[in-house]
Amino acid sequence: MNELMLDPRLLRSFVAIADTGHFTRAAERLGMTQSTISQQLGRLEDMAGHALIDRAARPVRPTPMGERLLGHARRILQLDEEAQSLLRDPAGTAAISIGMPEDLATLAMAQGLARFAARNSRIRLDVVTGLSRDLAVRYRQGEFDIVVVKEDQPAADCRASFPEPLGWFAGPGHAVEARDPLPLVTFPNGGLYRDTMFRELEAIGRRWYVAFSGSSLQSVLAAVSAGMGISLLPISVTQGQGLRRVDGLGEATPMVVSLYAREDQEPIGDLVALTSKVLENR
Structure with missing residues (x-):
């Protein structure tokens, strides 16, 4: 069987005809003309090499080969709809990378990040923990959007800093x-x-x-x-x-806990404000 049989458009016409028992009703369900739906069924039957709908029956119904195909066609169409729905949903498709020392990845910080995530389902937070000096180098090399580090003195581009006794x-x-x-x-x-x-x-x-x-x-x-x-x-x-x-x-x-970010526009600006609040209230 030619792989073009799996074209969802042709399968959708076939299923609609089998469900309604009429070419006219199937065309109305799919918002197309009767001639178009007949042509799509004809293409599917040509590829299959078998008649799939018994046109002589009243109402029309699937042939034995059509009955064999019908269940598979429904599953293919369901998967096609699920795939299209997934592609329409932007959840987790944009990433913000964050670096911070291990001891700052606390429950309070996780709860703050969770609040941000609940408001921004499109964003995936990629959090990396490590030594401050290594994190600072990786931030300067462009690896992180936001970084929190411990250091002796904050640099000029620090967004916020907090004492660390x-x-x-x-x-x-x-x-x-x-x-x-x-x-x-x-x-x-x-x-x-x-x-x-x-x-x-x-x-x-x-x-x-x-x-x-x-x-x-x-x-x-x-x-x-x-x-x-x-x-x-x-x-x-x-x-x-x-x-x-x-x-x-x-x-x-005392050292300082410094927060750096590449930009202050949303959504990074919102995440910077949230992270700063968690650090301030430690």
């Missing part, structure tokens, strides 16, 4: 701060807190060594809680973790 923390019941050299729990090379830790300890003359390096916030928090060492962390991420604040190791200057 830091503190020294150790696990409960572990007096690791009394050890010499001091064991540290850090992020990998390139992690902002890592370099700040080294500078602060060297400024007060404390000897140190890296006892544990973890690539995720959860691994660092777990290592500190287990007593593997102390770490310099954002105070906001330690809430509810059961960690102990350690004094006497110098007061690290």
Whole structure:
């Protein structure tokens, strides 16, 4: 059977004739003339090599071969309608890429993004988490539409910035701060807190060594809680973790959380405002 038989226009005429039992009623249903619908059925029958409608019957009805085709034709037309409906629906067809540190991808941030998504079904949000320095480089290279990073000072094109107080923390019941050299729990090379830790300890003359390096916030928090060492962390991420604040190791200057965006037009402008509000209320 020629693949042109699958042309939905011809199948639709065939199904309409079979359903109504009349060429005239089928033509009215499809909004075409009787001659046109007869021609489309004729084309389908020529391709099939079989009569599909018994024209001598009153009302007309499918032939045995037409009965075999009818169920398949209905399924093809249903799939065709579903495909056309899908193409008419723009949901998820435009993407906004966002980069942010892992500890800022919180439930509150997810809820904020969910509110945006509910108002903008056409938009798909592609969120990537990582180290701030890496995210900043990738933003400058054009990979992200919006990026949130932690840094010492915001750049001139920053859309919004928020202070990020830091503190020294150790696990409960572990007096690791009394050890010499001091064991540290850090992020990998390139992690902002890592370099700040080294500078602060060297400024007060404390000897140190890296006892544990973890690539995720959860691994660092777990290592500190287990007593593997102390770490310099954002105070906001330690809430509810059961960690102990350690004094006497110098007061690290707060960092800033900076938000950058390529444009301020909608919908990115709306997303920038929403993200800024979540960061401000942390």
